[in-house]
Amino acid sequence: MIDNTVRKLALGNMSVAFIAFILACFMGEYQVLERSGLFESLDSPTVYFASVSTHGVLMAYVLTTFFIMGFGYFTASTALNKPIWNPGLAWAGFWTSLIGTVLAAIPLLTGKASVLYTFYPPIQAHHLFYLGATLLVVGSWVWCAIMIVMFLQWKQENPGKTVPLAMFATTFNAMLWLWTSAGVALESVFLILPWSFGLTDTIDVGLARTLFAWTLHPIVYFWLIPAYTAFYVFVPKQAGSYLFSDEAARVAFIVLVVFSLPIGFHHLYMDPEQAKGWKLLHMVGTFIVSTPTLLTGFTVIAALEIAGRLKGGKGLFGWIGTLPWTNPMVLATILSLLMLIFGGFGGIINASYAMNAMIHNTAWVPGHFHLIFAGTTVIMYFAIAYYIWPILTKKPLFSKKLTLLQLWTWFIGMSILTTPWHVLGLLGQPRRISTVVYNNLLTLSWQPYELAMIFGGLVLLSSACLFLYILFKTQFNASTEVYEHAVEYAEALHPSESVPEYLNDIKLWNKVIAVLMAISFGYPILQFFLMNTYDSSAWGY
Numbered sequence: 001m002i003d004n005t006v007r008k009l010a011l012g013n014m015s016v017a018f019i020a021f022i023l024a025c026f027m028g029e030y031q032v033l034e035r036s037g038l039f040e041s042l043d044s045p046t047v048y049f050a051s052v053s054t055h056g057v058l059m060a061y062v063l064t065t066f067f068i069m070g071f072g073y074f075t076a077s078t079a080l081n082k083p084i085w086n087p088g089l090a091w092a093g094f095w096t097s098l099i100g101t102v103l104a105a106i107p108l109l110t111g112k113a114s115v116l117y118t119f120y121p122p123i124q125a126h127h128l129f130y131l132g133a134t135l136l137v138v139g140s141w142v143w144c145a146i147m148i149v150m151f152l153q154w155k156q157e158n159p160g161k162t163v164p165l166a167m168f169a170t171t172f173n174a175m176l177w178l179w180t181s182a183g184v185a186l187e188s189v190f191l192i193l194p195w196s197f198g199l200t201d202t203i204d205v206g207l208a209r210t211l212f213a214w215t216l217h218p219i220v221y222f223w224l225i226p227a228y229t230a231f232y233v234f235v236p237k238q239a240g241s242y243l244f245s246d247e248a249a250r251v252a253f254i255v256l257v258v259f260s261l262p263i264g265f266h267h268l269y270m271d272p273e274q275a276k277g278w279k280l281l282h283m284v285g286t287f288i289v290s291t292p293t294l295l296t297g298f299t300v301i302a303a304l305e306i307a308g309r310l311k312g313g314k315g316l317f318g319w320i321g322t323l324p325w326t327n328p329m330v331l332a333t334i335l336s337l338l339m340l341i342f343g344g345f346g347g348i349i350n351a352s353y354a355m356n357a358m359i360h361n362t363a364w365v366p367g368h369f370h371l372i373f374a375g376t377t378v379i380m381y382f383a384i385a386y387y388i389w390p391i392l393t394k395k396p397l398f399s400k401k402l403t404l405l406q407l408w409t410w411f412i413g414m415s416i417l418t419t420p421w422h423v424l425g426l427l428g429q430p431r432r433i434s435t436v437v438y439n440n441l442l443t444l445s446w447q448p449y450e451l452a453m454i455f456g457g458l459v460l461l462s463s464a465c466l467f468l469y470i471l472f473k474t475q476f477n478a479s480t481e482v483y484e485h486a487v488e489y490a491e492a493l494h495p496s497e498s499v500p501e502y503l504n505d506i507k508l509w510n511k512v513i514a515v516l517m518a519i520s521f522g523y524p525i526l527q528f529f530l531m532n533t534y535d536s537s538a539w540g541y
C-alpha cells in the first residue's frame with residue numbers, strides 16, 4: 001500500500017503541474033485570438049509577448065518538471081516497494097522549485113521577461129526571471145539525487161536482481177536531466193546572470209546559443225520519458241496483455257538518453273557560429289535518436305496486438321477493433337501514437353539539414369512541438385493522472401465517460417490546431433510574431449487557417465478544463481466509497497530472472513555520455529575561447 005509521504009509528494013507536485021497547465025491553456029487561446037489579427041481590440045504586441053513567454057515557461061518547464069517529480073516519487077516508491085529516501089530533502093526540492101516559479105512569474109506577468117521560453121540573448125529579461133528559472137532547476141536536481149540514491153540503494157539491497165523497469169526508466173530520466181540541465185546552467189551562471197545583473201556589458205550570443213542547444217534537445221526527451229514509461233509499464237496490463245520485451249524497453253530508454261544529448265545542433269542548422277561539419281555530426285545523431293521511438297512504437301503496438309488477439313480479434317487489422325478503447329490508458333495510448341506518426345514525421349523533416357531551411361523559424365516548428373509535446377506527450381500525462389489519482393486519493397475515478405470525452409477532445413483539438421500551423425509554416429508564416437496581418441494577399445490567404453486554429457484552441461481549452469474538473473471531482477468526491485487498488489505493473493511476455501549489468505545500471509552509460517559530449521560539444525565550445533568574437537551589446541529594457 002502506498003504511504004502518506006508518497007501520496008503527499010506526488011499529489012503536491014502534480015497539483016502544481018496541473019495548475020500551471022490550466023493557466024497556460026487560457027493564455028494559449030488568447031494568443032491564437034490575438035495573433036489572428038481578426039480582433040482589433042486584442043491587438044497588443046506587449047501583452048502578446050508577455051503571454052506567450054509565460055505560456056511557454058509554464059508548459060515547458062513548470063508543468064513538465066513538477067509532473068515528472070511527482071510521478072517519479074510515485075514510481076520509485078511503488079516499483080521498488082520502498083519509502084522515499086529523505087522526504088525532508090524532497091520537500092526542500094519542491095519548495096525551491098516552487099519559489100523559483102513564483103519569482104520567475106513576477107517579471108513574466110509584468111512584461112519584464114518577454115523573452116519567450118528559449119530566452120535567447122541578446123533579448124534580456126529582468127534578472128529575477130533568470131534567478132527564478134535557476135531555482136526551479138536546482139529544486140529538480142534534488143529530485144534527481146533522490147531517484148539515483150534510491151536506485152543505488154535498491155541495487156545494493158538486492159544484489160543480482162533486475163531493477164524494475166519503471167524505476168530503471170525513472171532513474172535514467174533523472175540522470176538525463178542532470179546532464180541536460182548542465183548546458184543551460186553553464187549558460188546562466190557564466191553568461192546570463194552576470195549580464196542581467198549588470199556585471200558584464202556584453203554577452204556572447206553564439207556561445208549562449210550553443211550552450212542552450214546542449215539543453216534544448218534532451219529536455220524534450222526528459223518530458224517524453226514519463227509517456228514512454230507509461231507505454232511500457234502500465235499500458236500492456238491495462239490492455240489485458242504483456243510487455244512485449246523488458247530488454248527491448250531498456251535498450252530504448254538507454255539509446256534515447258545517451259543519444260539525445262550530443263545532437264542539439266539540429267536547432268542551430270541556420271546559425272552561423274557553428275561549422276557545417278559539426279552540424280552534420282549532430283544530424284547523424286538525431287537520426288540515431290529516432291530509432292528508440294521506432295522501437296517503442298513497434299513493441300507497444302505489438303503488446304496492443306497481443307491484447308486485441310487475446311480478445312478474439314482476427315485478420316491483419318481485426319485486433320484493433322477488439323482493443324479496450326474505453327480504457328482511458330489504452331485510448332490515450334492509441335491517440336498518442338497517432339499523433340506521434342505526424343509529430344515524428346515532422347521531426348524527421350526538421351532534422352534533415354537541407355529541409356530544415358524550408359521550415360526553420362516558421363509556424364511549422366510550433367506546429368511540430370505542439371503535436372508531439374502537447375499532443376503525444378501530454379495526453380499520456382493525462383492518462384497517468386487518471387490512473388494514479390484514484391490510487392493516491394483512495395477515491396474512485398469520477399465519470400469514465402467524461403474521461404474518454406476529455407481524451408478524444410484533446411486529440412481532436414490538437415489535430416485542428418496543429419494541422420493549419422504546419423500548413424502556415426509551409427506557406428511562409430514566421431513563428432514568434434504577434435500578428436499575422438500585413439494587409440496583403442499572402443497574409444489574407446492565411447486567415448482561414450487562423451480561424452481553424454482559434455476553434456482548435458477552444459476545443460483544447462474546454463478539454464483542459466474538463467481534465468481538471470475530473471481530477472477535482474475525483475479527489476473531493478463526497479461518496480464514502482473507498483478505492484483500495486494498488487498500482488499494477490505489466491508483466492513481460494518472457495520474464496527474465498536477470499539481465500546483463502549494462503541493462504541494469506547507469507554507470508557505464510554515464511561514461512559513454514561523457515565521451516560523446518566531449519566529442520560533440522568539446523571543440524564547438526572551446527572555439528569561442530580560441531578566437532576573437534565580437535559580442536553584441538545588451539539592449540535590455
Ligand code: HAS
Nearest residue numbers: 220266290293297337340341344347348350351360369373
Ligand atoms: Fe522536435 C524542434 C527534431 C521529437 C519538441 N522539437 C522542436 C522544438 C520542440 C520540440 C519544443 O531536427 C522547438 C524548439 C524551439 O523552440 O526552437 N524532434 C525532432 C526529431 C524528433 C523530435 C528528429 N521534438 C520531439 C519530441 C518533442 C519535441 C518528442 C517533445 C516532447 N525538433 C527537431 C528539430 C527541431 C525540433 C530538428 C528544430 C527545428 C527548427 O528548425 O527550429 C524525433 O524524436 C521524432 C521521432 C519519431 C518518429 C515517429 C515514429 C512513429 C511512431 C508511431 C507509430 C504508430 C502507429 C499508429 C503506426 C520517427 C513510433 C498505431 C495505431 C494504432 C491504432 C495502434
Ligand code: CU
Nearest residue numbers: 216217266267
Ligand atoms: Cu531537438
